[in-house]
Amino acid sequence: MTGIESAELERLHAYWRATNYLSVGQIYLRDNPLLREPLTLEHVKPRLLGHWGTTPGLNLLYAHMNRLIKLRDQPTLFITGPGHGGPGLVANTWLEGSYSERYPSVSRDERGMRELFKQFSYPGGIPSHVAPETPGSIHEGGELGYALVHAYGAAFDNPELLVLCVVGDGEAETGPLAASWHSNKFLHPERDGKVLPVLHLNGYKIANPTVLARIGDTALGDLMRGYGHEPLFVEGDDPHAVHAQLAATLEQALDALAAGEHPMIVLRTPKGWTGPKEVDGTPVENTFRAHQVPLAGLADNPEHLAALEAWMRSYKPEELFDEDGVPLVELTDQAPEGPLRMGAIPQANGGELLEDLRLPDFRDYAVDVPSPAETSSEPMRVLGTFLRDVMRDNMRTFRVFGPDETASNRLQALFDVTGRTWQAETLDTDEHLAPDGRVMEVLSEHLCQGWLEGYLLTGRHGVFNCYEAFIHIVDSMFNQHAKWLKVTRDIPWRAPIASLNYLLSSHVWRQDHNGFSHQDPGFIDHVVNKKAEIVRVYLPPDANTLLSVADHCLRSKHYVNVVVAGKQPCLNLLGMDEAIAHCTRGIGIWDWASNDAGSDPDVVLACAGDVPTLETLAAAALLREHLPDLKVRVINIVDLMRLQDDSEHPHGLSHGQFDALFTVDRPVIFAYHGYPWLIHRLAYRRTNHGNLHVRGYKEEGTTTTPFDMVMLNDMDRFHLVMDVIDRVPSLGSRAAHLRQQMVDERLRHRAHTREHGDDPDSVKSWVWPY
């Protein structure tokens, strides 16, 4: 059915007028919300901060979607790409009642309306964007580009859900958004929900036209069809004509979705529609000038104040709200009820729906460790067997995401129980593709991250496995997600969601055939700038510690967990019981690698990360062999945040604990996985910081052997021994001799590598320490 009665259309139009009125009120007013008296400067905010331009379009779509929800009982999540349309979403949720349920002091009456207006973009009030504070939102539109990928993430494994995703034409110019349209190839017709993208072409960014608004409908239609979406055009600047068109088109789109098609809507309406046509003789409506506040400088400009009043009165508030400022029932009746209201849909507060994963006992996947460093395994491959069974037992609430690297990262056991999500053509020579696959691979870190965010925010669990260097591609998306977690932690009605788990492999030290462009351990540095309550960093040195860490991360909530783990063969160091104990402490002395026998050591060798741990153990062995009287303590760190003090991070060690481990006056030679200065930044307050000497990746690399890599960065076992000798006074001539031996060893190894490459024997000798 595509007709709409004119009476219904009138009611819809009134609803739209109401939300437009409430939006303008938020941007401008701090008093006189119903315009009971003539508008004066006293009623207006001293500083006008907000964005009108995108708002009327959002209000239009929300009103029309309400109608469809009621018609079809269709649970719908509304995703607002143009986050600057904050006033619109706040207005709509207030009008439907969901806002006041979350914020009772902002009641649905005149007093509440005054509060609604004043709080907007006001100190101590609410942000100007669609934000975590906004009921019904899983998406902060401040940094543009991720609306559509969040929409798809929300739809996965939510077969009953429709996600209406408004994409601004500014946002549509970003790379992540341009790639997101292809997400339709990863949506299963039965298992997953539906996504209806609406490209809102209001034509302008801050100061410019948008690209997609000026390429013409033919090219735009081609583009959307090329992306696999069937475009439906709605266009106009006459409200009544647009209402009729949009209502019909939305119904058509929902029918198409139900038929398994991929429609999308191009909505071309003026920027700042229904706002001032012009200001001071310059056109405003339908130009870039409508982006923020069309009328400004009210204090110095009485005509602007009058124009504002006329603008607001043009919505006829007296026909929309009763004497007490309560919206008329003809309006509120148009909104759906209860959880069908888009401000109250449970999926937008995913923590409320979150169920713990059913986790098999990770101990069952342990590798046998008869004694430390006797056997070896590929930690990521071992983890794969655990993740396989996590997947098997959580086939509706768990997914693994990665840019075509799941097998490269050695997690292929997953393919025993599920495939790679793939709806397109499949050939005989393909492997592990399946329309209902739950491993989501696409060569876009942006899509992997965004899908996972949408999936987590709607109450599910997941893991993002990625090459370590290229996780920087989503630095900025991580920022925004960490900000979301930080803010929602303090919003009482927002329930905690599952943690975002990064599993970074193919790390900096093992880019044997990819080289310098693939070498960057700096994501950890990036992550630790965010709030301590949110971020966790783990560097398990072997297979069993990785299992223990992974189990912990999958149980945790509302964190970002960064786990860096090796995929190459690596010595098994700890049996499962020891691994659990070590991971629980997060940091500890390894007695079996130390010879200080509980007394004061002469030197501390600390390490974090699989390769640094190997080199440290080898250095300790060299020292034991050549300088048996030197008392060496070996400390391994799994939980990097233990290094910070307990006033800075909840995982931080107290100063007493730290001093007991690292001593207050002995040299500490620290081999670290990443950039060495991060350790100083974490530990600068520690008593013994002056004796802390850190080796790590100092941006030296190329396509070369793993041992050459540690040598290039002075983190090899030989150099660590030299560091010890240089820092422990009066070791005598034997040490001087050993130091020279180490220098010679390095030269010999370098020459050998250059001449012979990396033959199996030299790899073997590299792994050796015991």
Place this chain on the structure above:
Amino acid sequence: MTGIESAELERLHAYWRATNYLSVGQIYLRDNPLLREPLTLEHVKPRLLGHWGTTPGLNLLYAHMNRLIKLRDQPTLFITGPGHGGPGLVANTWLEGSYSERYPSVSRDERGMRELFKQFSYPGGIPSHVAPETPGSIHEGGELGYALVHAYGAAFDNPELLVLCVVGDGEAETGPLAASWHSNKFLHPERDGKVLPVLHLNGYKIANPTVLARIGDTALGDLMRGYGHEPLFVEGDDPHAVHAQLAATLEQALDALAAGEHPMIVLRTPKGWTGPKEVDGTPVENTFRAHQVPLAGLADNPEHLAALEAWMRSYKPEELFDEDGVPLVELTDQAPEGPLRMGAIPQANGGELLEDLRLPDFRDYAVDVPSPAETSSEPMRVLGTFLRDVMRDNMRTFRVFGPDETASNRLQALFDVTGRTWQAETLDTDEHLAPDGRVMEVLSEHLCQGWLEGYLLTGRHGVFNCYEAFIHIVDSMFNQHAKWLKVTRDIPWRAPIASLNYLLSSHVWRQDHNGFSHQDPGFIDHVVNKKAEIVRVYLPPDANTLLSVADHCLRSKHYVNVVVAGKQPCLNLLGMDEAIAHCTRGIGIWDWASNDAGSDPDVVLACAGDVPTLETLAAAALLREHLPDLKVRVINIVDLMRLQDDSEHPHGLSHGQFDALFTVDRPVIFAYHGYPWLIHRLAYRRTNHGNLHVRGYKEEGTTTTPFDMVMLNDMDRFHLVMDVIDRVPSLGSRAAHLRQQMVDERLRHRAHTREHGDDPDSVKSWVWPY
């Protein structure tokens, strides 16, 4: 003309066979390059590291492009999106002679061929990717997504140039690449060069099919037309048929480019074409299994060794190289000559073409500063007048890039001399759009960064202005560019290029109406992880210092300069002479704000960044008023790297210099623009580090007033005074009283802000310090 003689086709095919042979040789052999004797394990590298899959397609395109270059004398830059095709580009440049010109030891004969093979992906040799070491390259394909945007960047202001850009179908899934296709709207038909994208659909990524390979030609054609490109399809697995088709299609494409159209080629050929059809009974050619080395485990598998020999002999090397291993003249004749060879094109070594900018005297743009902090201006607006004239005087070699924020960032003076680049439809209500505009705005930080990189790498100059928070979107692109600069610094034939200048405004402290999502100063932290020889960070505190810094950056070469500057009204602190002196030192005591009169201070107040400087000056004024006996030294830092020691960074202060400024034992209260721990990371080796107390952004923010922002992060003037009192012992009861006053002031200000918003008076009172 679209025909090609069969004899010419045979010659082309021989050329292709030769480059394929040379590519396989690089991946596998360390000896016996001409297969003069039967292949044994001795001849094969002990570890096989390389990527065959994409290589034959690259070789095919290179050979065909050679033909066109010769036919049309068309200078052409070849951009290799699939960077893993390193062996192909190395093979081609060796065959055409440009490789041996750069690397004489890799001569064009048997000895050189042996070296060519052995060095590839070998310790001490060359990277496996198309890398800075590869002649003719401006693009490292390790991190995928930027090939096409680099291509357009190279074409701007290069009217004679054709850029042939091979886009891998894996890379095509990334966001930045998906957005890059729209770059055609920013290319001027006369002023700029031509770009011919070739989407190489070989069908597979590492372990998966690619999306674009499986959507069918209809959708793919729609997609390309939607992007504004006319697709030309070349498809097949019979070499001779493909040769004929490709030769004709390339000619057609060049004709279309000449006619001002935007053709692109879809080249659908098998992955690993001409390699082993199957290995151990499993299909390899034309599957994902051809991605890396199709034949492995040669030591344990004599059949694989035999298959490798058969594969290499299938190219008939004896018909391609003479007795001395020199390529036959029938081959070398097919390559263009001199700088028309794609390995020798000057634009690929942009530093050689680089001319200094013609810079007006920046002193002429100075604001008058009768005395410090008496007047105010918007630093970015002042800078805009300088940049306007830089633009005016360098209309072929300078561009400004930004995501629709040039005016928002107050650089609108630029529009006095040029417009925003815009080829599409223009309406009356638009402003400053021009087909030949030189301010490039698109709402994609990826495109801005990539265009600028391509522009710089081909020997021109530019500035990227961006909101501070969102520059994180290109963290990863910055990484790759910094790596490129680091590596090329040590390649003798690579001449230095112009610096990449970031101008970050709309910074963390002034997001009054955008709030938390727009607040992130961490790009600096990210940048300083890269090599000290490459990175520079400047925080000019006012208009004149910004001018001085900008002039310096525009003259510099081969750096990444990060300049953080305010766009809001800000006190003018230094006259131009003082500004130059201060910026030249990079750090200095401000006597006019200090009262230690050259003697030992009781406390040091240090500051970096405009807002921290304002708060520090205000705190110093409060201290002077209330505790006149307290000797306060105010230090301002413009050049952040001065804080590191001179062994770590070329700009670093010696320990003696640092101690002379910061004392060895007095409290230092440091107000810093960004995350406070960065200062500790830079200064942890300093004598007085234990007394260093840093305030900065600690991830607390929202939509609020600027003064509320500094209060939220404890960096406000009142808190700085409290910090001083807490750290200077025995100040007595007057200090205790002042401390309580400061606590009260903060409460009063917080309450005032919450009640009254940010009215003009409170803004005024915020700016006050003197």
